Amino acid sequence: MKTWKAGVWFGLAFLIFSIIFFIQSLTLSYSGADGLGPGFFPLWLSGMLVILSLCYIYTTFKSEESESEPMPRGTELKNIVFILASMLIYLGVVPLLGFVLSSTIFLFALLFRYYRWHLNIGISVGASLFLFWIFAKVLSVTLPVNEFGW
Amino acid sequence: MKKLVMLSMLILSLILGGCSQTQKASSENNEGQANSDFPKKTIQLIVPYASGSSTEMIARVLAKGAEKYIPNGQSIVVVNKPGGAATIGATEVHGAKPDGYTLGMLTVSQLSLQPLFGKTVFTHDSFQPILQATVVPQFLTVKSDAPWKTFDEWLEYVKKNPGKFTYATVGAGSTVHISMEALNAAANVKTKAVHFESGGETVTAVLGGHTQGASLLPQTAKEYVKSGDFRILANLGSYKPEAHQDTPLLKEKGLDAEVDVFTGVVAPKGLPQDVQKLIHDAFKQALDDPSVQEQLKEIDVDPKYAGPEEFQKEITESYNEYGKILKNIGLVE
Amino acid sequence: MESLSLLLHGFESALTLTNIIYCVIGVSIGMLVGILPGLGPVSGTALLIPVTFGMEPVTAIIMLSGIYYGSMYGGTITSVLINTPGESASVITCIDGHQLAKQGRAGTALGVAAIGSFIGGIVAVLGLTFLGPVLAEFGTRFGPPEYFTLMLLGLLTLVGLMGKSLVRGLIAAIFGLTLSLIGMDPASGAIRFTFGQQELLGGIDFTVLAIGLFGISEILSNAGNPTNMEKPAKIQGLFPKKEEWLPTSMSIGRGTILGFLIGLIPGSNAAISSLMSYSLEKKRAKDPSRFGKGAIEGVAGPETANNAHSGASLIPLFTLGLPSSPTIAVILGAFIVHGLTPGPALFTSNPDFIWAIIASMFIGNVVLLIFNLPLAGVWAKVALIPYQLLFPILLLVCCVGTYTINNSLWDVGMMVLFGVIGYFMKKFDFPIAATVLTFVLGAQLETSLIQSLAISENGLLFLFLRPISGTLSVLCILILILSIFSALKKKRAYLASDVEV
Structure with missing residues (x-):
């Protein structure tokens, strides 16, 4: 009900x-x-x-029939809020820290629960650099960067 | 599982290997640092239109030409910032630091027309003009099976049949629209605008006989005249391009209306005098370069130089004149 | 047979080693660009124009057109695998394609899409070769009234696809139409619903909406529902099951014809072709209830249609110099950069060049097929990447992709907002595809109606007086009457078996 x-x-x-x-x-x-x-x-x-x-x-x-899925609660809600918050924070810091650094932090935060920290750092740094390489170098897209150009 | 990730990455990098070579050359330019003053890094030239637009091509030709005259081996890169009805790029130039590293390649549309609608943060005198670079007129064009052979016949028709003649534009308040409305006002006639969104659509409309005419840029008009599809009736601008000496100006028909589409380099207000002079001189020399002029002619625009003061005067005059036209047809209050 | 010898001559100039290499490179970059959300065919070609400056014109255009159809196909890959359409034409593919992927049949979906695209593409190129000028003439007959009725027909088809809850479907559809109004109105210059935001002047970008509503919302739903985190590992073959062959090839055939005809109309969106093809397939199917639950025809038809469409849309470009889609407009820009003025005279003034490009399209389509049949299997294995690793990277790629559209963080913020809206739409069973499709068609619906009225001298009656728009209007009315009739007659029994778009 x-x-x-x-x-x-x-x-x-x-x-x-x-x-x-x-x-x-x-x-x-x-x-x-x-x-x-x-x-x-x-x-x-x-x-x-x-x-x-x-x-x-x-x-x-x-209608008497209940909705198939109710509003998110508990861990479900926490997961969603966590993802949204990370994205918003990411948007906030990216103009300051530049793409590579903020993306690394972003990925690190989202992967935190699933991987050991050293593996996590490896994945985060690797993926960020790889994306930076594809977008900025190969496709010459302008990405938000810091003072040093990354 | 990790193998798979690695494998797909490997494939991607192999695929990309082929083209990354071409990229390297362009990124090397960014590294040469020198001690002397301006410029210490790459200069950005912002174009408010997407890649492939004629403004972008003008910007690329000029940037390449002007680079030679920029000290310290620095380069000028063209950056496309389309969106927001071509106001996003202009807004970015307006809000940039006036240090000479951010310039804009803007057209009459951003400098004189958009501010009239009162929705932009900038207006006609909020930029530091550096120089005017190119200009191009527009042509009143009809399909070649239209009953009017000359402008006079056409004028006679529209005088007798107010509101009957339909023409295609690239949007309400666009330069195309303004140029026809200026003619309407000067000749005291009424024609009907049908607004489309791109030059291609306007050509389709005329080709398919959906509208009776259009006001087109020389580049577009030329091709369809060559193929025998279109006929040019009049030049709505202020001068005759080399290839169109026979097309009459409105002035010659005793009508006081002329609308040109001009393009120029601007900077945010507050640019230091010496930096402004340096940039101006570089672009001026590029504009005087015969090979640059040749390239501009190839894309059917005419080089036209005006210094900062004169350029601002032109912007302000257009702003005032178009404001009157837009008010008359009720597009702005 | 004159065209045939010219075409053979074209093959001669296109089949140099350099050209083939650049064709392969173009197709590969295209696929990459199509896979990266945000970078669609338009930005893909636009980004690479500068790279082509130093090349021979033929080579440059060959590479750029390779990017064009490569990215069309890349968009399909993301639709199937992560339920995020790369461009508007593959919105429809998400519906059944992603369902197939969930059943472990991503390979089949991609394989069929590759074959369908190939056939659609080749037929379109053949049409261009032999009938180009005649067909182009037909295309220009489409003026504003014809567009308006065509769009209306598209929207009615969409409503026809909604079964279970008409209210939800209509809300989703009208929501999309309303969103398309945001920005500067091209017909009057009036600025609508921007709430003082400069960034909204040009309206909301399709990609922002699509990535948000489809991609981000999918990630949020999965995060909210941990059982979704484990993907089915069972992967089935590339090819359809035995009993699926016949219906699939029929869908491909119908999709080819439909896409080709609509593609001839300058300025028509490939989304219309795929939408109509989907609807046609569903109407033709013996058991329409399979649609939305992984019907292979729901992938084969629309994917073929959109490729036939993009191939056919080159006909107005080459014969009349009219760019029929934003991507084509960019390629047109590249023509100019390379010293070729596009226009009706292009075919006659530069025959060697045009025929070389047409020949390269045959080659490009073959390359795409050769690439994709084996690759479809590889792509299908993306589903095996642990989701907890995949989703943060997907989020990041969505952010970057969206950022690159206008180099603006505002767009990324909008994408997140649409992600949240999409999440709730999914929760409450609102059809997201309806919102995205009406968004694509909405702007054209309004402008074409206003343009029609400007041209017309007798108001709306005008729509019925022209042969094409008259036929289409009558068709619209018939569909409307029929659907009301069948709704009254069969009521819920029929409707309940229907699936949501």
Whole structure:
């Protein structure tokens, strides 16, 4: 009985998204020089999304059958939050530390639980350098780098 | 299991071995360090368009030409920063440190047009112009089976049939759009813009007879005129390129409208005088180089030099003029 | 037979050792670029243009086109193995391809995709050789009204594929359409839903959305569900089972025709070809419920269609000088760099050059096939890499790949956000492919409608007055009526057996 809530929350997220877009579309002009203005599609689409989200929330709310999978909990949640947090921290430090160093730290953190530290360092440094080589050297892509160019 | 990882890596490196050789040559340039002042490292020339664009080609030709005149053996690398309707690259130049290591190869679109929409952090006078490098006009082009043989016949038609003539553009507020609207205003006629997203789509529209005309760059127009598909009616710019002496300018038809697409090198504001002079001189010498001029002609753009003050004047004038046009057609308030 | 002798002449100039080596290099780099998320055919070719500066023009274009179809195939590999489409054409492949991989049949999926791609590619090149100019003329007849109706047909097909929960499917589809509106509106220059962010002016990049919704969300789901961490180790052969041969080759045949026809239309997206082919296969199948659970036809049809499409899209390029996709536009740029002005005269003014390239396409397709049949088995073994080792590296590669699109960390942040959204969409059974596909088609749907109205003198009636768009409109209406009818008639019994896109 508790599990229906998760679906409702997700429906609410869509509802909020569509309401924001709907309000924004009202500021765009509905008709243009040849009939349709830049506001026509946004208004109708976000309007439809509002109605559909309401439908979805209603059916989820009403339905007796529980969702196949409830919201993440416990270790599941911890794993996901850990991955997301590592990515966000990675994004934050990459302009400062440069690609190779931050990637090594990133990989090291994610592999920490599965491998012994020396093996882990080996993999992290190796993989980061390999990717740097492929992207920056072979494909000449610009990567965020530190003062020393890596 | 590890063997497999190793194996696949080995295969990858074997595959890549063949092409990595070509790369080495270009990365070596970054290493030569010298003691003397500017420049101590590689200079970046940012292009706000994707690779393969004509602006990028202009930038590559000029960067290669100017490199010879940059002291300390430093190089100029062209960096593509496309996205955000070509404003991302310009924003990056605007926000860069004014130390001469970040320059932009920008066009009239970023310098004079985009700021009019009021959504960019920069405006027409927020850059330090270094020099104007190239210019190119646009042509009013129709399909060769169209009933109008000359510009005068066309003008007569649109005068009698306001709002009937449709033309393809590469987007609302693009230089293509502006050039036709300038003509509309000067001749006091009404034509209808149909907005597409790329030059290729506009050509398709005319070829397939979906729109009656388009305003095209010489490079595009030339090919289809050669093949007998298109006919050029008028030159919407301010001058005649060498290969198009016979196409009348609007000026010659007594109409006061001219829109050119210009490209130039700019830096963030606050660039030290000496650095500015050094960069300007390097690019100026490149622009005077006959082989550079030849390469520019090959991609159908004309070299046109203007110094910092003159370039800024041109940017500001275009900004004001296009602002009026955009206001008239209700695209900006 | 004039074209045949010209083609043979083309083979003569293309079959030099240097050219073959660069063709192989191009195809290999292409595959690598296709496998690395974020780097699709567009950035792959764009990145390597500078490398070709010193080469002979023919060699350069041979290598670049090699990158083009190599990366198309590379995108399939990631769709199958890690459920992340490399480019929009392989979104559909994820649905059944990844399911096959989960059953240990990644090799089969990749093998069939390689064969299908080869056939689709070769037929397209043959079409280019013998019928090029005639077909190109047909392509230009597609103006805005025709595009609009074609897009509409695509979207209706998509809705037709949604069975179990129409509400969820529609939410996902309209969500995708709404996302495609973000950025500067090409029709009016108005700026929509950017919330003051400069980075959103050009809209959300397809790759950012696809990697986030598919790739990152997959990693998050697996992290949340530790049992998924252990991948099935049993790997089956490269080739389909005996009873699958016939339906598979039929799918390949249908996919070839469909992809080829749609590919002729300048500017049409390969995603439309693969979507329609998937829908066609599902409609033709005896037991449609297998789709979405690892039906080999669901890989064979769309993969063939998208390769036939990309081959056919070279026809408008060579005969009319019209770039029909962003990648082709980049290759066009390379033409200019190498001193060839693309345009309708290209065929007549540089016949040697064009025929050499066409010949090299035959060679490239053969190289791709020779490479991929054995490699498909090797790729399939990627599934054997312990997941705890694979996923951090995948995350990193996704980040780098996304960063390289615009050299911006903003995109990487967006990718993470879409990863989270995709994670919840998966949890609650929303079809992700619907969001990504409507996102691809959405922008064109809107602009083509506005363009149609600008050209039209009698409003929407115009759509019915032109032969092609009229036919397509009638088809759209028929599909709509039929699906409402069948929904009423068969109701849940029929729908429950349907699978989600």
